[in-house]
Amino acid sequence: MNRSATFRKTVRVVAGSASLLLGKELATALKADLVPVAFEKHPGGFPDGERYVRLTAPVKGQEVVLIQSTFPDTKIVELFLLQDALADEGARRIDLVIPYFGYGRQDKKFEAGEPISARALAHRLQVHADRVLTVSVHNPEVLRFFDVPAEDVSGMPAVARYLKGRGVDIVLAPDANAQRFAREVGQSLGADWDFLEKKRLDSFSVEMKPKALDVRGRSVAIVDDVISTGATIATAARMLRDQGASHVVAACVHGLFASDALQRLQACDEVVATDTLLSPATKASVAPELAAALA
Numbered sequence: 001m002n003r004s005a006t007f008r009k010t011v012r013v014v015a016g017s018a019s020l021l022l023g024k025e026l027a028t029a030l031k032a033d034l035v036p037v038a039f040e041k042h043p044g045g046f047p048d049g050e051r052y053v054r055l056t057a058p059v060k061g062q063e064v065v066l067i068q069s070t071f072p073d074t075k076i077v078e079l080f081l082l083q084d085a086l087a088d089e090g091a092r093r094i095d096l097v098i099p100y101f102g103y104g105r106q107d108k109k110f111e112a113g114e115p116i117s118a119r120a121l122a123h124r125l126q127v128h129a130d131r132v133l134t135v136s137v138h139n140p141e142v143l144r145f146f147d148v149p150a151e152d153v154s155g156m157p158a159v160a161r162y163l164k165g166r167g168v169d170i171v172l173a174p175d176a177n178a179q180r181f182a183r184e185v186g187q188s189l190g191a192d193w194d195f196l197e198k199k200r201l202d203s204f205s206v207e208m209k210p211k212a213l214d215v216r217g218r219s220v221a222i223v224d225d226v227i228s229t230g231a232t233i234a235t236a237a238r239m240l241r242d243q244g245a246s247h248v249v250a251a252c253v254h255g256l257f258a259s260d261a262l263q264r265l266q267a268c269d270e271v272v273a274t275d276t277l278l279s280p281a282t283k284a285s286v287a288p289e290l291a292a293a294l295a
């Protein structure tokens, strides 16, 4: 029997509380059972805010897909607890899916004395993981920090599925690093694609260098891996409107929407994100691509 047939027969999905919706979608796509998890020992949780998990169905001898985004920080602790419980309860194999790999943007030492945060997380997350899957990780190079097989699955097909048929004329990335995202979505939609030139001033503000683009009267989608403060996309949207764009959609895989990001993004006609993180902008699911990578 080949591995994929064995895998489909016995797989169970365990979803951490950061990825409950996507975990359910993934279980459906894999035709797998979802193992119910209790997240509170007492109603309202521990008084000091510590995390709690309990697997409420057996996993002994099972192949398990464990899914949890590592944002916010408490979900990282919860993930460690789930991994410990799965190993202790005798799961045969753990495929760890990290839909949003928090700390992935600190992929190098920018200043002396800093940690390489992505590496710090990878080294600890691979304990009790036989394989790791991430989704549109900021820099795929961070996958080499894992000593177990690690692979990135693009979230852009989910973004493109949502944008299809919505009259997008041109897909733009906010900077050169994100141009692979614009290319992927643009090609999938059969639309033009290009990238802007961004200069980051600090964690909260960016500057866009003016670029001659043919956006007058056209519907634009700006795509990025992550929206955090929304400064990048809002600045780009204002520039594109000044250049005559008729409609501007902001689309990302991971909608962090820190502080007043959604308010800032009112500079756009619509904001779209996937279910790697849940927010009012979650409108697309990466479950089909994850299921295909796991099957």
Ligand code: R5P
Pocket: 138, 174, 177, 178, 203, 204, 206, 224, 225, 226, 227, 228, 229, 230, 231, 232, 233
């Ligand atoms: C950084 O290079 C990422 O791809 C995003 O462009 C960035 O994280 C967006 O951050 P913000 O929404 O705070 O501008």
